[in-house]
Amino acid sequence: MQEPTRRDFVLASATAATAISSSRVLGANNRVRMGFIGLGNRGSQVHDAFLECGAQTVAICDLRPDYLDFAATRAGTNPKHYREYRELLEDKDVDAVVIATPDHWHALMFIDACNAGKDVYVEKPLSLTVVEGRRMVETANRSNRVVQVGTQRRSSDVVRQAVEFVRSGGLGQVTVARGHLPNNEWPSGIGNPPNETPPDAWAWDHWLGPAPWVPYNRNRMYYDFRWFYGYSGGQMTNFGTHFVDALRWCIGQDAPRKVAAFGGRYAVRDNREIPDTLEAMWEFDGPTLMTFSQLNANGAPANQRGAEMELRGTKGTMFLSPHGWEVVPEAITEQARPSLTPLDRRREEAYDKTRHAVIEARSAKGNAYADTAHARNFLECVRSRGKCNADILTGHLSTTATLIGNIALKTEAVLKWDTANERFTNNEGANRLLQYEYRAPYKLG
Helix, strand or coil: CCCHHHHHHHHHCHHHHHCCHHHCCCCHHHCCEEEEECCCHHHHHHHHHHHHCCCEEEEEECCCHHHHHHHHHHHCCCCEEECCHHHHHCCCCCCEEEECCCHHHHHHHHHHHHHCCCEEEECCCCCCCHHHHHHHHHHHHHHCCCEEECCHHHHCHHHHHHHHHHHCCCCCCEEEEEEEEECCCCCCCCCCCCCCCCCCHHHHHHHHCCCCCCCCCHHHCHHHHHHCCCCCCCHHHHCHHHHHHHHHHHHCCCCCCEEEEEEECCCCCCCCCCCCEEEEEEEECCCEEEEEEEECCCCCCCCCCCCCEEEEECCEEEEEECCEEEEEECEECCCCCCCCECCECHHHHHHHHCCEECCCCEEEECCCCCHHHHHHHHHHHHHHCCCCCCCHHHHHHHHHHHHHHHHHHHHCCCEEEECCCCEECCCHHHHCCCCCCCCCCCCCC
């Protein structure tokens, strides 16, 4: 494990490093020299997006040598290899870093990167806890860092068009906004492998980092870490953060005022800790009810269009998919619905004749998963010192909604949320779950 004095050195250098901020000298031809921390499944995808934008990969870091070799081949620039992320942060050839590690490492790496004078692209969810997220916001602001959070729909033209339509009143008053994750993992899910001796004890210890020590289990590492709460908020934060972010953008609200959630491991037989079935509900000003449905024991489409998100307004419904969106008008009338009896249908028929659509059907096609556009926006902002599409506060607000959704599930309570103070007003037990105690010697900077 890294000596604490090394981390102290990085933090002690913060003042000198941040003085570079807007005057940082970029690489040849104004290319941003990038360092990548975490090069597994998602990290590899983000790396590819930056390569498509012409970024220069000068340094890479991962616990797995084969991931490093693969990333170096993709980069074609013979980048420096690191297994310890703090050594990459000390590299003066690195202008900006991408953090695409498991969620429980995001806060520590992000804070150290900001203090080392690096601009940061950090994958979603921004943090594992609300307290971490707020500290990340404070650190980014204090150090004057350019930050992009990996909610890539914020850089999608077609999603932006959807937002403009909804916020211009195209759907009328939006009363319900929904996100759906149907995927049948029954019966065996990710399996149930036994605990065993880690193939690399040093790597396992460093992979756990601030999380509590547990015996090695291969399901806890790499992609499947998302099925365990020690390193992730589960699918609530994995997919839910994407959905909440886009839907929150559409309705123009920062934070919910109330949250509740229900669910559990109902059907799938594996060693997961997260639910296979979950329904989370947030109440926003508007008022608007927002929901996230995790349907991992049944894969049937959640709505008539098979869309992953929908917004139901008084004038129509918008269905958002990875390939675009469409609006289905509502048939409405200004007249009050008559009191009907089986003996007289004439009043019902007269009422139905007054119903009509007050908006037209609309649709737009495009790529909602705008990885390359999101990377390009970050690079442009590093050069201009502008604000990214998914800036640090935007990422924190969207992540926080999902994190408090998990707390509502764990406490089995309807929780009232005070966003100004980032605390629950009606449940002190829930407030104790806003942060967890790190494993020694790790500390939140």
